[in-house]
Amino acid sequence: MDLLEYQAKALFREVGIPVLPSQRIDRPQDLKGLRIPYPVVLKSQVYIGGRGRVGGVKFVQNTIDAIAAAQAIFNLPIMGEYPKALLAEAKYNAEQEFYLAVVLNRSIRRPVLLGSQQGGVDVQAAIDRIQHVVVEQAFSPYYARRLVLKMGLEGKLINLVSDVIEKMYQLFVENDLDLVEINPLGVNSEGNVMALDGKVTVNDNALDRHPELAALLQGSPSEPAPLGSVVAMEPEGSIGILCNGAGLTMATMDLVYQAGGNPASFLNIGGETRWDLSPDVLQTRLAQGLDVMTQSKQVRVLLVNLVSGSVSCVQLAEVIVAFLKRRVWEPRGISEIRPDTLITHTVRIPQLVVRLVCSDCGQAKAQLAAAQVSIVESLDDAVAQAVTLAKSLKRK
Incomplete structure (x- = not known):
C-alpha cells in the first residue's frame, strides 16, 4: 500500500533526507494560517500519479490566490479520486532533476537501487536509461556510490546523492518497505539536492511490526486501502x-x-x-x-x-x-x-x-x-x- 506524499516526506525528514518546509492543508481556510512564506506550491494528495498534468499542482503567490487554487484542487477528481488533504510546500528552483528508488525485487529476493539523471514527469520516457545496482550482500556505502557513478554524476553531486541513497536504504530496511522513491530529486544552482516528491510503498505483511505505518495507512479500521495508481x-x-x-x-x-x-x-x-x-x-x-x-x-x-x-x-x-x-x-x-x-x-x-x-x-x-x-x-x-x-x- 502506498503512502501519500506528505506522509512519505515525514519519513524522509526522520532519516535526514532533505525536504522542503511544508504544511498539510485540510481545507482552503487553513491557508490563512500558512507558516511558509510565499511563493508556495499546492499539491493534491491522492494515490494517483500525474497530478501536475491534470491541474492537481498549482503555484501561488499570495493567500487570496492560494485559497482559490485550493478550492479548485479539492474539487478536482484525479482518476475518480478526490483529495482529502493538500500539501503546501515552499517553491524550489531546480536546474536538474534526478530519479532515485530502492525497490524490493521479489524474483531475486534482493533490494535493488535505481537511478537516472532524467527524472520528473518524463522518467517513463527514459525508462531504458535507468541504472540499477543489486544489493547482493550486507549494505554498505559502496552500493550507493556505485549507482551514482553508473548514473554519470561528478564532483560534489557524487557524495550528496550517495548520502541520499544511503538514507533511502536505511528507511527501506528499518520499515520493511517494498519501495522508496524520490522523483524528482532536485538540484539547484548552488549544487544542493532536495527531495521534491516522494513515494513509499509499505509491505502489507510487515504492518504488525510497524503500527505507526498502519495508522498512517488507514483513516479508520474499516476503511480499505486505496486503489493503486495507473x-x-x-x-x-x-x-x-x-x-x-x-x-x-x-x-x-x-x-x-x-x-x-x-x-x-x-x-x-x-x-x-x-x-x-x-x-x-x-x-x-x-x-x-x-x-x-x-x-x-x-x-x-x-x-x-x-x-x-x-x-x-x-x-x-x-x-x-x-x-x-x-x-x-x-x-x-x-x-x-x-x-x-x-x-x-x-x-x-x-x-x-x-x-x-x-x-x-x-x-x-x-x-x-x-x-x-x-x-x-x-x-x-x-x-x-x-x-x-x-x-x-x-x-x-
Whole structure:
C-alpha cells in the first residue's frame, strides 16, 4: 500500500533526507494560517500519479490566490479520486532533476537501487536509461556510490546523492518497505539536492511490526486501502495491463514487451496478502480497475491477468460481465427522454483478453462466453493474443 506524499516526506525528514518546509492543508481556510512564506506550491494528495498534468499542482503567490487554487484542487477528481488533504510546500528552483528508488525485487529476493539523471514527469520516457545496482550482500556505502557513478554524476553531486541513497536504504530496511522513491530529486544552482516528491510503498505483511505505518495507512479500521495508481508507459502503446499483485503485474508487462507489444499503461489492483483484505475487496477493486483503465482512449486492448486463492473465477467473471453490460449500454439523456422512447448508445470499450487462475474456472468460462469474452488459460497465450489484437487494430 502506498503512502501519500506528505506522509512519505515525514519519513524522509526522520532519516535526514532533505525536504522542503511544508504544511498539510485540510481545507482552503487553513491557508490563512500558512507558516511558509510565499511563493508556495499546492499539491493534491491522492494515490494517483500525474497530478501536475491534470491541474492537481498549482503555484501561488499570495493567500487570496492560494485559497482559490485550493478550492479548485479539492474539487478536482484525479482518476475518480478526490483529495482529502493538500500539501503546501515552499517553491524550489531546480536546474536538474534526478530519479532515485530502492525497490524490493521479489524474483531475486534482493533490494535493488535505481537511478537516472532524467527524472520528473518524463522518467517513463527514459525508462531504458535507468541504472540499477543489486544489493547482493550486507549494505554498505559502496552500493550507493556505485549507482551514482553508473548514473554519470561528478564532483560534489557524487557524495550528496550517495548520502541520499544511503538514507533511502536505511528507511527501506528499518520499515520493511517494498519501495522508496524520490522523483524528482532536485538540484539547484548552488549544487544542493532536495527531495521534491516522494513515494513509499509499505509491505502489507510487515504492518504488525510497524503500527505507526498502519495508522498512517488507514483513516479508520474499516476503511480499505486505496486503489493503486495507473502507470503510463509507451506514448504509442495500445495495450492496457490489469493484474493483482506487483510481481504478477511486472511479469505480465515484461512478457508483453518480449512478445513485441507496446503497453500503454498498467494497473496493479492489489494482491491477496494485504492485511485489510476481505472476500469482496478483489471484486470491488476489479470493478474499479476496469472503469479506470477503460477511460483511456489509448488503451485498445486490455489484458486482465488475475490470480486468486480466496475469490472464485465465477465471482470475478460476474464483475467483468456486469462491467460490460454497464458500459456497452448506457442511457443517453434519461431525464429528457420519455420511458417509452428510451434511447441507448454503444460506448467504446477495449478488446478484453482475460486470464483467471482460481477455482470454478469452467463455470466462469461459460459466463464470459455468453458475453463474447473467452478465458485464456496460459499466460503466454494470453499475452500473444493481446499483442496480436493490438497489432491488427492498429492496422485498421
